[in-house]
Amino acid sequence: QKEVEQNSGPLSVPEGAIASLNCTYSDRGSQSFFWYRQYSGKSPELIMFIYSNGDKEDGRFTAQLNKASQYVSLLIRDSQPSDSATYLCAVNGETSGSRLTFGEGTQLTVNP
Amino acid sequence: DAGVTQSPTHLIKTRGQQVTLRCSPKSGHDTVSWYQQALGQGPQFIFQYYEEEERQRGNFPDRFSGHQFPNYSSELNVNALLLGDSALYLCASSLEWVGNEQFFGPGTRLTVL
Numbered sequence A: 001q002k003e004v005e006q007n008s009g010p011l012s013v014p015e016g017a018i019a020s021l022n023c024t025y026s027d028r029g030s031q032s033f034f035w036y037r038q039y040s041g042k043s044p045e046l047i048m049f050i051y052s053n054g055d056k057e058d059g060r061f062t063a064q065l066n067k068a069s070q071y072v073s074l075l076i077r078d079s080q081p082s083d084s085a086t087y088l089c090a091v092n093g094e095t096s097g098s099r100l101t102f103g104e105g106t107q108l109t110v111n112p
Numbered sequence B: 001d002a003g004v005t006q007s008p009t010h011l012i013k014t015r016g017q018q019v020t021l022r023c024s025p026k027s028g029h030d031t032v033s034w035y036q037q038a039l040g041q042g043p044q045f046i047f048q049y050y051e052e053e054e055r056q057r058g059n060f061p062d063r064f065s066g067h068q069f070p071n072y073s074s075e076l077n078v079n080a081l082l083l084g085d086s087a088l089y090l091c092a093s094s095l096e097w098v099g100n101e102q103f104f105g106p107g108t109r110l111t112v113l
Helices: none
Strands: A004-006 A011-014 A019-025 A030-038 A045-050 A054-058 A061-066 A071-076 A085-093 A097-102 A106-111 B005-007 B010-013 B019-024 B031-037 B044-050 B053-057 B064-068 B074-078 B087-094 B108-112
Touching (some): A019 A106, A097 B031, B005 B087, B010 B019, B019 B087
Parallel strands (some): B010 B108
Antiparallel strands (some): B031 B087, B087 B108
16 A cells, blocks of 8 residues: 555546546654645645645645545636646654655646 | 755756755745655655654665755665656655644655666
8 A cells, every 4th residue: 555645547628627636655653744836847836735634725735635545636716827836745643753655646737 | 935845956967877866945944754656656755854863764665765965954865776666756745743744845756667
């Protein structure tokens, strides 16, 4: 079992729709959860982080965390073509120290 | 406020050679982590430096080594390059405590021929 798994892509949504990106993790001691956006040929850019169970909203982005289910998700409302990128889920915690463990990413395409 | 910087941007080497990559962290950050990202994969943790010491290491061979300087900048050295070392090498800076956000530099694209 991979330490961090993301829903297989690619994911394609029409402009204005909600894009839902999912991630599960195996380490129950994980404490911090991050979503990075990576455009083709560029480096990852931090867009959201969440530490506590529940929802965290920032503009069009909402991160959701359920530690009991070891599940974290990212919702993008009113998706725009500029949101087309690969989204990486990353986790760290007690057993991993401060290193980030990444999933393989989900490629999102928003069609105009 | 300068973000994370890395040099060089691109590098082409041949098998068996050695390479040094450089990173300057974001202003105010004291911790530098290095990651390797192969095409189509998520970044893989190589090691992390804090207070000029390697604090944590991922599953990479001893050919990969590093250093942190008093000004918090860092180097990644790779000896005896293999074709499989071709990847995007990312430096991330953060403040020293578990769970804090890590900010990535633009990366160095290494090609080994």
